Amino acid sequence: MTVASPSDLQPPAPNNQGPSGQGQSLGLQPEGWLRYLSFSLDHKVIGLQYLICAFLFYFLGGALAGVIRTELASPISDFVSRETYNEVLTLHGTVMIFLWIVPVVNGAFGNYLIPFYVGARDMAFPRLNAVAFWLIPPAGILLISSYFIKGGAAQSGWTAYPPLSITTPALGQVIWILSVLLLGGSSIFGGINFIATILKLRRPGLQLMQLPMYCWAMLGTSILVVLSTPVLAGTLILLSFDIIAHTGFFNPALGGNVVVYQHLFWFYSHPAVYIMVLPAFGLVSEILPVHARKPLFGYTTMVYSILAIVVLGLVVWAHHMFTSGTPPWMRLFFTIATSFIAVPTGIKFFNWLATLWGGKIALNSAMLFACAFIVNFVFGGITGVALAQVPFDIHVHDTYFVVGHFHYIVYGGTVFVIFSSVYHWYPKFTGRMLNEDLGRLHFLLTFVGFNLCFAPQHWLGLNGMPRRVAEYDPAFTTWNQVSSVGALLMAISTLPFLINVVVSAFNGKPAGANPWNALTPEWLTSSPPPVENWIGEAPLVTHPYGYGTPADRIDLGNATGEQIWGDSRR
Amino acid sequence: MTSLAPATSNTPELSSGEATHGSSHAEQDHGAHSDARLFGLATFLVADGMTFAGFFAAYLTFKAVNPLPEGSNYQLELLLPSLNTLLLVISSFTFHRAGRGLLRGDGPSCRRWLLITAALGLAFLGGQMVEYFHLPFGLTDNLFASTFYALTGFHGLHVTLGVICILIVWWQTRSGGRIEATSPFGLEAAELYWHFVDGIWLVLFGILYLL
Numbered sequence: 001m002t003v004a005s006p007s008d009l010q011p012p013a014p015n016n017q018g019p020s021g022q023g024q025s026l027g028l029q030p031e032g033w034l035r036y037l038s039f040s041l042d043h044k045v046i047g048l049q050y051l052i053c054a055f056l057f058y059f060l061g062g063a064l065a066g067v068i069r070t071e072l073a074s075p076i077s078d079f080v081s082r083e084t085y086n087e088v089l090t091l092h093g094t095v096m097i098f099l100w101i102v103p104v105v106n107g108a109f110g111n112y113l114i115p116f117y118v119g120a121r122d123m124a125f126p127r128l129n130a131v132a133f134w135l136i137p138p139a140g141i142l143l144i145s146s147y148f149i150k151g152g153a154a155q156s157g158w159t160a161y162p163p164l165s166i167t168t169p170a171l172g173q174v175i176w177i178l179s180v181l182l183l184g185g186s187s188i189f190g191g192i193n194f195i196a197t198i199l200k201l202r203r204p205g206l207q208l209m210q211l212p213m214y215c216w217a218m219l220g221t222s223i224l225v226v227l228s229t230p231v232l233a234g235t236l237i238l239l240s241f242d243i244i245a246h247t248g249f250f251n252p253a254l255g256g257n258v259v260v261y262q263h264l265f266w267f268y269s270h271p272a273v274y275i276m277v278l279p280a281f282g283l284v285s286e287i288l289p290v291h292a293r294k295p296l297f298g299y300t301t302m303v304y305s306i307l308a309i310v311v312l313g314l315v316v317w318a319h320h321m322f323t324s325g326t327p328p329w330m331r332l333f334f335t336i337a338t339s340f341i342a343v344p345t346g347i348k349f350f351n352w353l354a355t356l357w358g359g360k361i362a363l364n365s366a367m368l369f370a371c372a373f374i375v376n377f378v379f380g381g382i383t384g385v386a387l388a389q390v391p392f393d394i395h396v397h398d399t400y401f402v403v404g405h406f407h408y409i410v411y412g413g414t415v416f417v418i419f420s421s422v423y424h425w426y427p428k429f430t431g432r433m434l435n436e437d438l439g440r441l442h443f444l445l446t447f448v449g450f451n452l453c454f455a456p457q458h459w460l461g462l463n464g465m466p467r468r469v470a471e472y473d474p475a476f477t478t479w480n481q482v483s484s485v486g487a488l489l490m491a492i493s494t495l496p497f498l499i500n501v502v503v504s505a506f507n508g509k510p511a512g513a514n515p516w517n518a519l520t521p522e523w524l525t526s527s528p529p530p531v532e533n534w535i536g537e538a539p540l541v542t543h544p545y546g547y548g549t550p551a552d553r554i555d556l557g558n559a560t561g562e563q564i565w566g567d568s569r570r
Numbered sequence: 571m572t573s574l575a576p577a578t579s580n581t582p583e584l585s586s587g588e589a590t591h592g593s594s595h596a597e598q599d600h601g602a603h604s605d606a607r608l609f610g611l612a613t614f615l616v617a618d619g620m621t622f623a624g625f626f627a628a629y630l631t632f633k634a635v636n637p638l639p640e641g642s643n644y645q646l647e648l649l650l651p652s653l654n655t656l657l658l659v660i661s662s663f664t665f666h667r668a669g670r671g672l673l674r675g676d677g678p679s680c681r682r683w684l685l686i687t688a689a690l691g692l693a694f695l696g697g698q699m700v701e702y703f704h705l706p707f708g709l710t711d712n713l714f715a716s717t718f719y720a721l722t723g724f725h726g727l728h729v730t731l732g733v734i735c736i737l738i739v740w741w742q743t744r745s746g747g748r749i750e751a752t753s754p755f756g757l758e759a760a761e762l763y764w765h766f767v768d769g770i771w772l773v774l775f776g777i778l779y780l781l
Contacts, residue, residue, distance in 0.1 A: 124606040124610060125606070125607075125610055128610075188614075188617050191613075191617075192610050192613045192614055192617070193610070195610075195613050196606040196609055196610045196613065197606075199609070200605055200606040200609055201606065226613055226616055226617045226620075227616070227617070227620055228620070229617070230617045230618065230619075230620040230621040230624065231620055231621065231623070231624035233621060234621040234622075234624040234625055234724075235624060235628075237720075237724075238625075238628065238720060241716070241720065245709060245710065246710055247709060247710050247716040247720075248710070248712075248713055248716060249628070249632075249713070249716055249717070249720075254710075254713070255636060255638065255639060255712060255713045256632075256636070256713055257631070257632060257635065257636050257713075260628050260631050260632065263627075263631070264624055264627070264628060267624070
């Protein structure tokens with residue numbers, strides 16, 4: 001039974017007593033922009049806190065990448081010292097993974113969108129949610145501060161492999177561990193919250209198989225978070241024992257075993273790739289149907305693909321360890337399991353193409369980034385399948401080929417989707433549109449810069465340039481300089497983006513409730529939405545992708561809820 | 571995706587519908603919240619269990635592939651840990667009795683069983699301390715010793731936290747406290763956690779002492 005009216009799509013009147021339990025509990029919260037610096041319990045505020053905080057760390061991580069590419073523009077170590085280079089690459093990896101991508105695709109968009117998608121007014125545990133966010137800034141500051149202490153920051157890369165992590169300066173490494181533990185805790189709290197919200201807070205009448213795809217992506221991601229992150233936490237605690245108390249868990253000199261660390265580390269860190277990329281799959285599945293005006297192709301296969309990736313993602317970790325003395329039977333198993341992941345991923349890829357096929361495509365900034373994601377991701381996916389094959393992997397292990405592959409997945413894949421999502425949901429966040437010209441310029445610079453930066457790294461890797469080293473054979477100079485020029489373009493590309501998001505927040509064209517004529521529930525309320533998400537009852541959206549169907553032919557600005565969701569009445 | 575209902579038929583329904591729907595929704599939200607809390611705790615315990623699973627996997631791998639140096643002493647006494655195991659298993663049953671007492675509305679019985687459970691937990695921790703002081707090896711002596719202390723220590727931390735939770739629950743079950751027969755969440759959560767810690771110990775005891 002769903003009843004809604006046009007007034008549901010309007011912002012609340014100042015003294016409107018919304019029928020919300022949460023609305024009153026927020027009475028003591030500060031108003032205006034100060035909310036974003038407070039311990040707010042509103043999932044929309046927390047989502048934007050995650051987004052802004054993560055973007056700050058993204059610019060820091062990008063500056064660190066700038067240092068790396070400047071150093072690598074010449075074959076000798078001239079821009080920074082070798083130790084500093086090690087610290088910078090460690091900080092770059094850690095910041096980008098734990099403080100940028102994971103918080104954005106999970107925390108930011110997850111917190112903002114999931115309650116809308118399940119028809120709830122907040123997450124299942126609002127207080128835990130706020131705690132999870134507020135663990136991130138201290139962890140980030142802790143990590144960065146380690147650069148300025150005696151001995152400097154950790155130098156062992158984001159993997160912190162022993163014995164390297166045991167023999168490099170201890171204090172920076174211990175701070176690194178502490179910081180990652182805090183971020184892992186934040187991630188686990190978030191994962192628990194998402195699972196409980198999606199499974200337990202669904203609006204009555206809403207079936208699991210009617211949820212927008214991002215819910216499924218977040219459910220799968222959160223299962224991975226809950227199952228794998230604690231293993232990393234335990235492993236890092238053991239590593240800190242090795243550093244502080246001089247135990248020998250991972251120290252061969254004391255009878256320990258470094259390969260055990262690698263197994264435990266990758267048991268988290270391979271699923272971590274899916275923790276970074278599955279939500280992006282979900283987000284892009286929301287964006288493509290809206291701007292192609294077509295239903296998402298193959299909803300059911302999409303859902304089962306996500307679940308298959310979750311299961312397979314947990315049993316492929318040792319493909320990172322083919323050169324670590326892994327026995328042949330183990331290599332065989334992990335090669336086969338890893339190759340299998342290409343099947344569900346390929347299904348999703350073709351579903352996206354089929355969604356676009358014959359659609360009425362609007363090539364706006366959001367769509368450009370989303371389509372570029374498909375292109376970049378298929379390239380990163382193909383090199384991924386190649387890396388799963390033992391003979392090839394042994395040849396390119398620890399070379400720039402792996403660096404290129406990885407960045408095609410996380411930058412070409414996830415970060416492109418993050419930008420696409422910002423262009424898509426910015427009108428909902430702020431009530432104003434972004435400038436399309438600046439958006440397209442941003443896209444052009446990013447796409448060219450990204451491919452210029454990372455495509456050459458595949459050739460460098462195939463020819464044997466090792467990763468994580470400040471110096472290289474002069475024969476590699478040309479491609480490295482091309483790569484550095486690409487990085488420079490990427491740095492420049494953030495300028496139109498920054499100008500756009502700041503200026504549009506004040507001067508952008510007013511967006512209205514539903515500028516894209518989208519059918520998912522977050523668009524069926526005002527922009528920005530009221531504290532209780534909807535005035536009145538939450539809409540029951542059973543066909544979130546009903547584009548090109550009768551529901552889509554209604555003028556959404558003037559429609560009644562009955563018209564939009566009437567077909568779902570039973 | 572078929573028919574569109576005529577728009578005119580909504581408007582009268584709405585004005586009457588909105589108020590009732592509003593209040594029922596607020597109740598729904600609250601109902602869903604209390605439901606989700608135990609579910610959320612269970613999810614957290616799965617995560618916590620994975621930490622232990624990682625430790626167990628590490629221990630078993632070390633045991634399989636890293637032989638200890640000649641003359642390493644890693645003999646464990648079995649009597650005290652077995653007694654400790656018994657205490658912990660009994661404490662799960664006493665906690666269950668406390669929960670039944672609360673639901674029956676028998677406050678004093680509930681609080682008595684809670685104190686007995688806490689005492690059993692403390693006795694377990696005491697036993698663990700005695701064992702630690704009488705072991706012939708220290709934390710950094712060899713790989714087995716390090717793993718032994720890490721595993722039992724991490725579990726002991728969980729027991730300590732559990733005892734604190736039981737004492738908080740005991741305080742909250744006083745007359746006028748937050749936990750009553752109609753709102754038993756705090757006790758149920760502590761009980762679930764306690765059973766989890768108990769179960770982990772059984773696995774740990776099997777792997778570390780018996781295997």
